[in-house]
Amino acid sequence: MRSILLLASxxxxxxxxxxxxxxxxxxxxxxxxxxAWKPVHxxxxxxxxxxxxxxxxxxxxxxxxxxxxxxxxxxxxGNWWDGATVYRVQDNYVAQWGNNESERPFPAGVVAKPxxxxxxxxxxxxxxxxxxxDPYAPQVGHAYGWPIGYDSTAGIANLAHCYGTVGVxxxxxxxxxxxxxxxxxxxxxxxxxxxNIAVVGRVIEGIEHLSSLPRGTxxxxxxxxxxxxxxIARVTLAAQPGTAQAAEFEYLDTSSPSFAEYVRARANxxxxxxxxxxGGVDLCNAPVPVRRIARN
Amino acid sequence: MRSILLLASxxxxxxxxxxxxxxxxxxxxxxxxxxAWKPVHxxxxxxxxxxxxxxxxxxxxxxxxxxxxxxxxxxxxGNWWDGATVYRVQDNYVAQWGNNESERPFPAGVVAKPxxxxxxxxxxxxxxxxxxxDPYAPQVGHAYGWPIGYDSTAGIANLAHCYGTVGVxxxxxxxxxxxxxxxxxxxxxxxxxxxNIAVVGRVIEGIEHLSSLPRGTxxxxxxxxxxxxxxIARVTLAAQPGTAQAAEFEYLDTSSPSFAEYVRARANxxxxxxxxxxGGVDLCNAPVPVRRIARN
Numbered sequence: 001m002r003s004i005l006l007l008a009s010x011x012x013x014x015x016x017x018x019x020x021x022x023x024x025x026x027x028x029x030x031x032x033x034x035x036a037w038k039p040v041h042x043x044x045x046x047x048x049x050x051x052x053x054x055x056x057x058x059x060x061x062x063x064x065x066x067x068x069x070x071x072x073x074x075x076x077x078g079n080w081w082d083g084a085t086v087y088r089v090q091d092n093y094v095a096q097w098g099n100n101e102s103e104r105p106f107p108a109g110v111v112a113k114p115x116x117x118x119x120x121x122x123x124x125x126x127x128x129x130x131x132x133x134d135p136y137a138p139q140v141g142h143a144y145g146w147p148i149g150y151d152s153t154a155g156i157a158n159l160a161h162c163y164g165t166v167g168v169x170x171x172x173x174x175x176x177x178x179x180x181x182x183x184x185x186x187x188x189x190x191x192x193x194x195x196n197i198a199v200v201g202r203v204i205e206g207i208e209h210l211s212s213l214p215r216g217t218x219x220x221x222x223x224x225x226x227x228x229x230x231x232i233a234r235v236t237l238a239a240q241p242g243t244a245q246a247a248e249f250e251y252l253d254t255s256s257p258s259f260a261e262y263v264r265a266r267a268n269x270x271x272x273x274x275x276x277x278x279g280g281v282d283l284c285n286a287p288v289p290v291r292r293i294a295r296n
Numbered sequence: 297m298r299s300i301l302l303l304a305s306x307x308x309x310x311x312x313x314x315x316x317x318x319x320x321x322x323x324x325x326x327x328x329x330x331x332a333w334k335p336v337h338x339x340x341x342x343x344x345x346x347x348x349x350x351x352x353x354x355x356x357x358x359x360x361x362x363x364x365x366x367x368x369x370x371x372x373x374g375n376w377w378d379g380a381t382v383y384r385v386q387d388n389y390v391a392q393w394g395n396n397e398s399e400r401p402f403p404a405g406v407v408a409k410p411x412x413x414x415x416x417x418x419x420x421x422x423x424x425x426x427x428x429x430d431p432y433a434p435q436v437g438h439a440y441g442w443p444i445g446y447d448s449t450a451g452i453a454n455l456a457h458c459y460g461t462v463g464v465x466x467x468x469x470x471x472x473x474x475x476x477x478x479x480x481x482x483x484x485x486x487x488x489x490x491x492n493i494a495v496v497g498r499v500i501e502g503i504e505h506l507s508s509l510p511r512g513t514x515x516x517x518x519x520x521x522x523x524x525x526x527x528i529a530r531v532t533l534a535a536q537p538g539t540a541q542a543a544e545f546e547y548l549d550t551s552s553p554s555f556a557e558y559v560r561a562r563a564n565x566x567x568x569x570x571x572x573x574x575g576g577v578d579l580c581n582a583p584v585p586v587r588r589i590a591r592n
Contacts, residue, residue, distance in 0.1 A: 091504045092459050118571070135428040135563075135576035163388050163484040173571050188459040188580050189484050192565055195572045208387045208511040215504040267431075269488055275414070275469050276491045280431035282578070284484050 025265045029289045032258035038145065039293065040249040044069075045238035046076060046201070048097070050086075051231040054209030056184075057238075058166050059249065059290065060201040063125075063144050064159045065117040068168055068198045071110050071179035076237045078107025080180065085229035086213060090221025092187030095210035096169055097232060101180050116176050117198045119158040122150050126255050127157070132267060132280040136160075136191040140283045142254035145290075146202075147283050149194055159199035162189045162284035164207050168198040186211040189284040204249055204290045252289040262289070321561045325585045328554035334441065335589065336545040340365075341534035342372060342497070344393070346382075347527040350505030352480075353534075354462050355545065355586065356497040359421075359440050360455045361413035364464055364494045367406050367475035372533045374403025376476065381525035382509060386517025388483030391506035392465055393528060397476050412472050413494045415454040418446050422551050423453070428563060428576040432456075432487040436579045438550035441586075442498075443579050445490055455495035458485045458580035460503050464494040482507040485580040500545055500586045548585040558585070 023031070040059050048056040062069040075081060081099055088096040106112065125143040127150065134140040137149025143157065150157035161167065165185045170177030176198055184203050203210070213230055216223040223229055236243040252259050267281035319327070340356040358365040371377060377395055384392040402408065421439040423446065430436040433445025439453065446453035457463065461481045466473030472494055480499050499506070509526055512519040519525055532539040548555050563577040 089508075091507055116571075132431040133429040134431065135578045136574045172568050187483070190581070191578065192562070192570075192574050192581065194574065196570050211387055212385075212508050212510050214508050266488070272468050274488075274492050275412075278432045278488050278490065282431045282487065285486070285488065 022270045023261075023265060024271050025262050025269075028258060028262045028265055029252060032252060032256070032262075036253050036256035036258040037250040038253050040204075040251060040290070042239035042248070043073065043237060044201075045204075045249065046072065046235065047238060047243050048081075048235050049233040050209055051233045052209075055206050056203055056209050057205040057247070057249075058184075058201050059204045059251075061146060061159060061199065064120055064146065065168075065198045065200045067111055067114040068117055068177075068179045068200050071114060072182075072200060073237060074107050074109040075178075075180060076235050077240065078110075079234070080104065080107055080110075081232060081235035084232040084235065085226075086210065086232065087216075087226075087229050088183075088220065088222045089186070089210070089213045089216050091215045093185070093190065093221065094183040095186050095213060096181065096183035097230075098169065098181030101178065106178070106180075110178060112178060114176050114178065114198070116174070118176075118195045119156040122152065122155045122157045125150075125157055128254050128260065130263065130281075130283055130286070132282070134283060136194060142259070142288065145251040145254050145288050147286075147288065149191075149283075158195045160189070160283055161185055161191050161193045161199065162202070162287065163187070164203040164287075165189075165199055166201045166203060167193065168200055170197065184210050191284075205247070205292075248293040248295075249290055250293050251291075254288060259288075262286070318566045319557075319561060320567050321558050321565075324554060324558045324561055325548060328548060328552070328558075332549050332552035332554040333546040334549050336500075336547060336586070338535035338544070339369065339533060340497075341500075341545065342368065342531065343534060343539050344377075344531050345529040346505055347529045348505075351502050352499055352505050353501040353543070353545075354480075354497050355500045355547075357442060357455060357495065360416055360442070361464075361494045361496045363407055363410040364413055364473075364475045364496050367410060368478075368496060369533060370403050370405040371474075371476060372531050373536065374406075375530070376400065376403055376406075377528060377531035380528040380531065381522075382506065382528065383512075383522075383525050384479075384516065384518045385482070385506070385509045385512050387511045389481070389486065389517065390479040391482050391509060392477065392479040393526075394465065394477030397474065402474070402476070406474060408474060410472050410474065410494070412470070414472075414491045415452040418448065418451045418453045421446075421453055424550050424556065426559065426577075426579055426582070428578070430579060432490060438555070438584065441547040441550050441584050443582075443584065445487075445579075454491045456485070456579055457481055457487050457489045457495065458498070458583065459483070460499040460583075461485075461495055462497045462499060463489065464496055466493065480506050485578075487580075501543070501588075544589040544591075545586055546589050547587075550584060555584075558582070 168177035169181035464473035465477035
């Protein structure tokens, strides 16, 4: 028989341990009380239906990029992405999709030149410091369920580029992009993009439909010809009537004791597999647990 | 026309700048003198030919895991991977391949129970400190072209798990795995595996043939049934006669001034796209440049 190689997983795979052992990250998440979970509002859930049948669900972050998120909602409600495609997949970097902005007029309410929502005031954010070193920002932690870099001296905070992060494609500054062209991170976290681009959310389900697409062979991972594009059937908000099988989601409150316990366990892995816990964890390697709300 | 979204890339895309501008990382690599490049010995190049036509090339790291690397060479020379498959692809984690160890006898020379080559003495390594903070190791840097964590007090160093890192699948400790089952990282760097597993190398070409495979739907990303496995045609060393189109490779010497300049540029991106250079870079986001040796 093939040995089952117990590489401890970034996914949350539950397993029942003997009682004396320290809890694994997934056990901590499973044991978190109802009060530790916060619902995701359906206005913040964007559903991309791919023509091949795959579905990618994104949680939007209006707390950090309100104008871009409002644009994205208006584009969804206006069916602007009809006929859109995934036209760029660059290995260890991003998958990017959108429509032809110069040929397709925007629906009413779309701001053509949004402000540079690359960071926001730190004030007002319920920050939980991560507690471990980071090479990119003076401080890192979580707020409202999002991974952030921040600078208490400057009084600003930004969403961090982690695996699954969704950002707004743009041309050279001072262009900030409208939100019509979006990308999702499908590789090692490109944190050098932090504070250089508007981050609008993260993929919470179905990223494998983007990350397993064939890589584009042109510079920057663009597909060589249109026959390679992955067509998108439609993009809607979960709040819109008729959105296909819209699930409801909740995330683990990053200010909760359960989340603090989860981060500590991610930094000090004591599952049977591990011999030497690291004693630290990087911001993007403690992904905020998000799950479907179970309905009875 | 669709705007070309100039997300600066992790890949090395060359572009000619006006003379006054600071060099980009790719320009620094392109300008590195011949003396800054070190050849990869063909005994350290493992070529995996997938039945679908894709080819994955791995550079082995005998400096860090000599017994496991010797096993891998013996397995390749003994055609032990004939009939092997990629049987596990877990999103944002690893692609894993191998053969059935319990049914297939090892060729002569394979050590059935290798030592725990999870770290090595720091002494003897020409270390270049990265110069930026890391949450996982007391110090990080590069040696012999490899990203490492190290601890000067304890006098030990280990290969780091970055995108493309290849390690040895194993069961629970004290098992260390033989090298017959290998994985490559296809997501955010799982640095918590550092010093818990034998790292034997990295993918230097063709990782897209692993990273774009469909994800397995069973726990830990195992494929549900054998029909989903990605079959491997053969696995050979570039040094073996008859290895298909074996290319020759070279890496940028991590002790060279060019590499130091490259790391500084990765930490302080000043391409036209960037507004705010981070002033830091993480170990896995300054990948060591490796390229085919151009022959005239």
